[in-house]
Amino acid sequence: DADVTQTPRNRITKTGKRIMLECSQTKGHDRMYWYRQDPGLGLRLIYYSFDVKDINKGEISDGYSVSRQAQAKFSLSLESAIPNQTALYFCATSDLVGAAGELFFGEGSRLTVL
Amino acid sequence: DAKTTQPPSMDCAEGRAANLPCNHSTISGNEYVYWYRQIHSQGPQYIIHGLKNNETNEMASLIITEDRKSSTLILPHATLRDTAVYYCIVRDYNTDKLIFGTGTRLQVFP
Numbered sequence: 001d002a003d004v005t006q007t008p009r010n011r012i013t014k015t016g017k018r019i020m021l022e023c024s025q026t027k028g029h030d031r032m033y034w035y036r037q038d039p040g041l042g043l044r045l046i047y048y049s050f051d052v053k054d055i056n057k058g059e060i061s062d063g064y065s066v067s068r069q070a071q072a073k074f075s076l077s078l079e080s081a082i083p084n085q086t087a088l089y090f091c092a093t094s095d096l097v098g099a100a101g102e103l104f105f106g107e108g109s110r111l112t113v114l
Numbered sequence: 115d116a117k118t119t120q121p122p123s124m125d126c127a128e129g130r131a132a133n134l135p136c137n138h139s140t141i142s143g144n145e146y147v148y149w150y151r152q153i154h155s156q157g158p159q160y161i162i163h164g165l166k167n168n169e170t171n172e173m174a175s176l177i178i179t180e181d182r183k184s185s186t187l188i189l190p191h192a193t194l195r196d197t198a199v200y201y202c203i204v205r206d207y208n209t210d211k212l213i214f215g216t217g218t219r220l221q222v223f224p
Contacts, residue, residue, distance in 0.1 A: 004157075035214070042201060042214035043158065059213070090157055103150075103212060105157030 003027045004106035006091050012112045019078040021109045023091030031094040032074040033103065034058075034066060036087045043090060049074055081113045118202045123219040126196075132189040134218050136202030139183045146205045147178060148212065149187045151198040158201065158214075161187065192222045 004025045013019055023032065030051045035043040045058030047066040055066060063085060067075045078085055088110050092103040119137040126132040138147065146165050150158040162169055162176045164185070169176045175188040189196055201217040 033212075037155075040216075042216045045211060045213060048211065058211070088155055092157075102148075102160035102163070103158070105159075107157050108155060110155075 002107065004091055004093055004104050006089075006106040006109045008109060009107065010110045012114065013081055014114050015080075015082055017081050017113075019081050019111065021076045021089055021091075021111070023074045023076070023106060025072050025091075025093045025104075027093055027095070027104060028071070029093040029095045029104075030071065032068065033092040033094070034064075034074065034076045035090045035092065036060065037090065037108075038087050046076065046089075078111075081111075083113045085111065086113045087111060118204060118215045120200075120202050120215060120218045122216065123221070125221050125223060126189075126192045128194060128222055128224050129191055132192040132196065132220060132222070134187040134189075134200050134202075134220065135184065136186070137184045138202070138204050141182050141204050142206075144206065147176065147182075147185050148203045148205050149174070149176065150201045150203065150214075151196075152201070152217070153195075153198040161200075163205070192220075194222050194224065196220065197222045 007022045033048040034046040037043045044060050046064050048056050049068045052068050065077045088108050090108050091106045094103050146163050148163040149161040152158045162174050164176045178185045199217040199219050201214050205212050
């Protein structure tokens with residue numbers, strides 16, 4: 001089983017619908033992240049969390065919200081999806097504080113908003 | 115957050131060394147340089163990181179200039195499986211954010 005699991009892997013929805021992307025990890029890491037990737041572009045940080053009680057906005061948080069239900073779970077919600085939120089979404093985890101910890105990524109959730 | 119600049123694409127012959135450059139002229143003293151790669155649309159994979167000194171692991175070597183304003187990732191013997199987009203990133207020690215740029219698309223050819 002993957003260390004970082006994202007569900008669903010693919011989702012097609014309509015404008016105005018509420019969507020939740022879920023991420024769970026078995027690595028025991030405190031830090032979790034949500035990134036978005038558009039075609040031909042790099043990853044952009046949406047939200048990140050350093051522990052269960054900590055939530056921080058990233059570069060592009062507008063239109064998104066997150067919930068850190070437990071150390072192992074970090075969910076991304078689109079309250080009212082719009083077509084320009086069509087993208088590939090990645091969850092990631094990290095362990096070390098500040099210094100030299102690598103990020104471990106899930107396999108991605110491809111979201112299409114019609 | 116410091117920005118990075120990378121060439122959009124590079125080619126390399128299989129078996130040869132691939133040298134991927136990165137400029138990070140605004141890097142500050144507490145920021146690490148990280149390299150990740152992404153094969154197709156899979157989740158990015160960690161390659162290597164460094165602060166001041168050159169680093170080497172089983173995947174690659176990282177050469178950081180003395181002024182830390184640029185670095186080079188070296189894949190010593192590129193294979194076809196190394197074809198991917200390579201991201202050079204600076205990571206802030208305090209905020210722990212990783213901000214990705216657009217990366218370099220490396221094509222390894224036979």
